Amino acid sequence: METAWVRRVLVVEDQPAMRALLCDMLAHRGFEPTGAADAAEATTAFAATDPDVLLTDIDLGTRPSGVELATMLTGLAPHLAVVFLSSFPRAAAGAGRLGPAGAVFVSKLDVTSADVVVEAIEAALAEAIPPAPTSPRPSPLAGLTxxxxxxxxxxxxxxxxxxxxxxxxxxxxxxxxxxxxxxxxxxxxxxxxxxxxxxxxxxxxxxxxxxx
Known part of the structure; x- marks a missing residue:
């Protein structure tokens, strides 16, 4: 029997209540969320879980910011979909100019249901850059008889x-x-x-x- 693919979401939010709410929403919608309070925790969780999506607040209270975190993690995993959260209007947050290409912005004021978050995640997954195909490295022993x-x-x-x-x-x-x-x-x-x-x-x- 085949096991259904469960998409993993790394949720980075410095406010514990909001982080718990987002993780609970996503778990009930069939995702596998992992919460982190800041970029340091997120980096550790990223290495441990290999997420499909990064859902991060832009302002994490400390540096690196959510945008800096997203830029760093997508450098390691170009396929990673990114959704930015912020309490500020999009123009003030600068999500349209900063961060990786294809990132989706969601205002926290609009998070009235799980549907809002899930739709943003689906949009980000559709925009995510697939990993470039890599050619196998030639064996250093290929020239030996x-x-x-x-x-x-x-x-x-x-x-x-x-x-x-x-x-x-x-x-x-x-x-x-x-x-x-x-x-x-x-x-x-x-x-x-x-x-x-x-x-x-x-x-x-x-x-x-x-x-x-």
Whole structure:
């Protein structure tokens, strides 16, 4: 049985009664609200809940303001929809000029029912910028041959060149040459201050998780 998608709303409001009212409204309308009193609490809650919507008062009593908070959080999550609340008229609050594109402004004087807040949230979600598609980063090991990957796996185990030679039935000198070529392909031999064997092992473990 599929689980319905519950949209998460981060509610940032310095007045406890208003914050509780908004969270209660949203919970009864099927949202999953998380309340925060200021930008510091909101930042922590954002990291913990990954919200779909930021519903924030513009004046939080302390800095950062709601607009500054929204700008910061949408920089981290461009898909985040934003709804600004304020007791001031829109022109005075400056919501039309400040904050991320697509943000929706609601006067607290107009919050007479849950419908007002939900409609603003739906409008903001419709305007939210979807995350840009990202191309997968090429593997740093993409330039290695299958044989070199096999040798690197043994290096990542912490084996010496002599141990690798015995395992693969070859000479230590041949393994030394193979390891040297691996370092060259990974561009790890140019910095004398670092250990290329350790760095190569780290690249392997980052790619595969563990050495076989």
């Amino acid at each position: 299958r044989r070199q990957i096999d040798v690197l796996a043994l290096v990542a185990r912490g084996w010496s060149n002599a141990q690798i030679a015995r395992e693969r039935g070859t000479t230590t000198r041949a393994v030394e040459r193979a390891v040297s070529r691996i370092f060259e392909r990974l561009a790890l031999g140019s910095d004398p201050a670092t250990n290329p064997r350790v760095r190569a092992s780290a690249l392997y473990l980052a790619e595969f998780g563990s050495a076989p």
